[in-house]
Amino acid sequence: DSGVTQTPKHLITATGQRVTLRCSPRSGDLSVYWYQQSLDQGLQFLIQYYNGEERAKGNILERFSAQQFPDLHSELNLSSLELGDSALYFCASSAGQGETYEQYFGPGTRLTVT
Amino acid sequence: GQNIDQPTEMTATEGAIVQINCTYQTSGFNGLFWYQQHAGEAPTFLSYNVLDGLEEKGRFSSFLSRSKGYSYLLLKELQMKDSASYLCAVRDSDTDKLIFGTGTRLQVFP
Numbered sequence: 001d002s003g004v005t006q007t008p009k010h011l012i013t014a015t016g017q018r019v020t021l022r023c024s025p026r027s028g029d030l031s032v033y034w035y036q037q038s039l040d041q042g043l044q045f046l047i048q049y050y051n052g053e054e055r056a057k058g059n060i061l062e063r064f065s066a067q068q069f070p071d072l073h074s075e076l077n078l079s080s081l082e083l084g085d086s087a088l089y090f091c092a093s094s095a096g097q098g099e100t101y102e103q104y105f106g107p108g109t110r111l112t113v114t
Numbered sequence: 115g116q117n118i119d120q121p122t123e124m125t126a127t128e129g130a131i132v133q134i135n136c137t138y139q140t141s142g143f144n145g146l147f148w149y150q151q152h153a154g155e156a157p158t159f160l161s162y163n164v165l166d167g168l169e170e171k172g173r174f175s176s177f178l179s180r181s182k183g184y185s186y187l188l189l190k191e192l193q194m195k196d197s198a199s200y201l202c203a204v205r206d207s208d209t210d211k212l213i214f215g216t217g218t219r220l221q222v223f224p
Contacts, residue, residue, distance in 0.1 A: 002156065033211070042216035043157070043201065056211045090156060102147070103212060105156035 003027065004093050004106035012112045018079040021109045025072055025093030031055070032074040033094075033103060034066055038087040049074055081113045116140045118215035120202050125221045126192050134187045134200050134218045142207030148176050148187045149201040151217065157201055160187065189220075197222045 003026035013019055025032050034046040045058035049068035060066075063081075068074045078085060088108045094101035118138045126132040138146070145164040149157035163169055163178035163185060175188040187200055199217040206213065 002158070035214075043203075043212075043214040045211045045213065048211055056206075058211060088154070102159050102162065105149075105158070107156050110154075 002104040002106065004091060004104050006089075006091050006106035006109050008109060009107065010110050010112075012114065013081060014114055015081055015083060017081050017113075018077065019081065019111065021076040021078070021089050021091075021111075023074045023076070023091030023093075023106055025074070025091075026104055029093035029095050029104070030072065031094045031101070032068055032072070033092040034060075034074070034076050035090045035092065036087045037090060037108075038084075043090065046076070078111070083113050086111055086113045116204065116206070116213045118202055118204060118213060120200075120215045120218045122216070123219045123221070125223060126189075128192055128194060128222055128224050130192050131188065131190050132192060132220065134189070134202075134220065136185045136187070136202030136215060138183050138185070138202070138204050138215075140183075140204050140206070140213065143180065143204060144207040145205040146176075146178055146185050147203040147205065147212060148174075148185075149203065149214075151199045151201055153199075160200075192222050194222050194224065196220065 005024045030051045033048045035043045046060040048056040066076045090108045091106045092103040094103045120136045148160040151157040161176035168177045173190045201217045202215040203212040
């Protein structure tokens, strides 16, 4: 158990819908990262937050957005869902930024868009 | 730009040694990570290299050559439970983000 929690574990929804994925980082970790992993593909970095502020952005679609709240939990919002958005979405957390901090991954949310 | 290459699949026998290679080209470099990921599960941290050389951790070792843009993960005394994907990831020097390779799927046979 990495200490990072994600909810829900599974999500099935229809095209065009909007969903929210939630992540709680390890206690004391300030950085949260979101990744997408499609079938047979590597982990694609989406976005990073550090202590409530957006820190880095990857290949995140405009239909997707995220935020980190004062209690450091984070939410990833996916809207106008398409079939191709079906994937595992992982959240990771680390203690800080700019140092050799290991990222700890949550169990992931499996999103299926039908 | 950033590019990370590693073999797609490898097979090995229980008890053997296997080396998984990773080459990278990045605009900025601040360390290389290896993660293990079993199917459908979260990646788990194995090793981290930021300086050239070998880091040993039990049955797993990782090597880095920054001048060659090259790393390898060495797994000794293979066990069936080592069957998994092994992900090489480079940390960007300007941000904290990790750029992952597509992973090497290792199958260990008895």
